Amino acid sequence: xxxxxxxxxxxxxxxxxxxxxxxxxxxxxxxxxxxxxxxxxxxxxxxxxxxxxxxxxxxxxxxxxxxxxxxxxxxxxxxxxxxxxxxxxxxxxxxxxxxxxxxxxxxxxxxxxxxxxxxxxxxxxxxxxxxxxxxxxxxxxxxxxxxxxxxxxxxxxxxxxxxxxxxxxxxxxxxxxxxxxxxxxxxxxxxxxxxxxxxxxxxxxxxxxxxxxxxxxxxxxxxxxxxxxxxxxxxxxxxxxxxxxxxxxxxxxxxxxxxxxxxxxxxxxxxxxxxxxxxxxxxxxxxxxxxxxxxxxxxxxx
Numbered sequence: 001x002x003x004x005x006x007x008x009x010x011x012x013x014x015x016x017x018x019x020x021x022x023x024x025x026x027x028x029x030x031x032x033x034x035x036x037x038x039x040x041x042x043x044x045x046x047x048x049x050x051x052x053x054x055x056x057x058x059x060x061x062x063x064x065x066x067x068x069x070x071x072x073x074x075x076x077x078x079x080x081x082x083x084x085x086x087x088x089x090x091x092x093x094x095x096x097x098x099x100x101x102x103x104x105x106x107x108x109x110x111x112x113x114x115x116x117x118x119x120x121x122x123x124x125x126x127x128x129x130x131x132x133x134x135x136x137x138x139x140x141x142x143x144x145x146x147x148x149x150x151x152x153x154x155x156x157x158x159x160x161x162x163x164x165x166x167x168x169x170x171x172x173x174x175x176x177x178x179x180x181x182x183x184x185x186x187x188x189x190x191x192x193x194x195x196x197x198x199x200x201x202x203x204x205x206x207x208x209x210x211x212x213x214x215x216x217x218x219x220x221x222x223x224x225x226x227x228x229x230x231x232x233x234x235x236x237x238x239x240x241x242x243x244x245x246x247x248x249x250x251x252x253x254x255x256x257x258x259x260x261x262x263x264x265x266x267x268x269x270x271x272x273x274x275x276x277x278x279x280x281x282x283x284x285x286x287x288x289x290x291x292x293x294x295x296x297x298x299x300x301x302x
Contacts, residue, residue: 004138007145012056012099014149021097028151029162031104038097043088045284047249048079051102052169054136054144058098059091064131065236076136078179080107080186081197082204083130084237084245101148105170107197110187113170117180127192127230130200132182143168195220196234199227203239207246208270213239248284251277255293262289 015034019025025034043063059072063086071077072091092098147165150158173179185193199220203211216239217224231239247269254265266277281289 004142004145008056008141011145011148015056015099015101016097018151028155029147029158031162031166032147032151033102033104035100035102036097037089037092038094039089040092040098041089043086045245045249046085046087047246048077048083048085048131049102049104050081050106051079051104052144052173053077053079053100053102054141056099056101057096058089058100060098060100061088061090062086062131063088064129067236069131069133071133074136075133076140078132078134078173078182079130080128080132080183080193081130081200081234082246084235084242085131101144103144103147103166103169105166107187107194109166110170110174110183111189113167113174114180114184114187117171117174125192126185127196127233128182128185129236130186130197130234132179134176134179140169140172143172192222192226192230193234195222196227196230199231199239200235200242203243204246207243207250208268210270211240211243244280245284247271248281251281251289252285252293252296255289256296259297265289 015036019034019036021038022034022036025036027034043061054076055071055073057073059070062069062071062077064083089098143165147162147169150161150165153161170183174183185191186197188194199216199222202216202219213224213227217227220227222230228238231237231242235242237245251265251269254260254268255262258265260268262278263274266274269277271277278289281292285292287295
């Protein structure tokens with residue numbers, strides 16, 4: 001095995017040289033994102049995609065419902081579906097910037113890997129919360145670092161090589177007792193957690209439409225009461241509250257990146273009342289949408 005500590009230091013330097021203090025950065029590898037900052041920040045609302053997230057330098061606190069987790073260089077976070085979280089950056093400075101990366105994946109990719117792994121038998125009827133924290137071992141960090149360094153390869157080779165590298169990373173996670181158990185609960189067809197992940201995907205993809213829980217429950221082959229109960233276990237929110245959060249997050253992105261008006265953003269994400277939208281936006285983000293979007297565009301917050 002390579003000298004993982006040296007590889008980690010080289011990877012941090014590589015990312016700082018390539019991206020600088022960039023905040024959020026999308027790489028040339030579609031499934032790979034970075035976040036680099038020299039400033040701490042208080043809790044902000046966000047939604048994690050299905051992904052493996054690793055901190056190379058610094059620390060953050062993550063709130064999932066009423067639960068709070070510390071998360072640093074010795075820990076990785078694994079999201080199995082779109083998970084609403086509150087995140088605070090607790091350790092970042094000009095001398096030691098916060099550096100993290102996220103590798104996005106689909107449950108179909110996980111399932112393909114699991115087919116080649118001896119998964120322990122488990123109950124398919126018990127749901128799990130959609131976020132998992134595990135110890136960051138050399139077995140995971142080494143292939144992750146190599147995955148990042150694929151950015152140095154010619155672009156015509158990156159897609160093929162990154163797909164192989166991601167499969168190796170998922171294999172390492174799948175063959176670990178704890179993370180493998182977590183992933184299999186969501187990837188195995190027929191499990192309650194897998195059904196909930198499908199409900200999450202449907203609500204997220206159709207966030208601007210009126211939510212019909214009977215249709216969602218029928219498509220997931222669940223009763224409405226079971227859907228409500230297990231949805232909250234996985235996401236910490238009810239389906240209605242989850243849709244609201246997705247709508248407001250999408251509206252924030254529209255206001256910042258498309259530079260459209262508040263009323264237009266409200267209607268685009270499914271609100272019929274701009275005033276109701278503004279009230280709910282301020283409740284979630286702590287300030288009115290117009291002021292918040294101006295601050296975000298100026299780079300003061302993220």
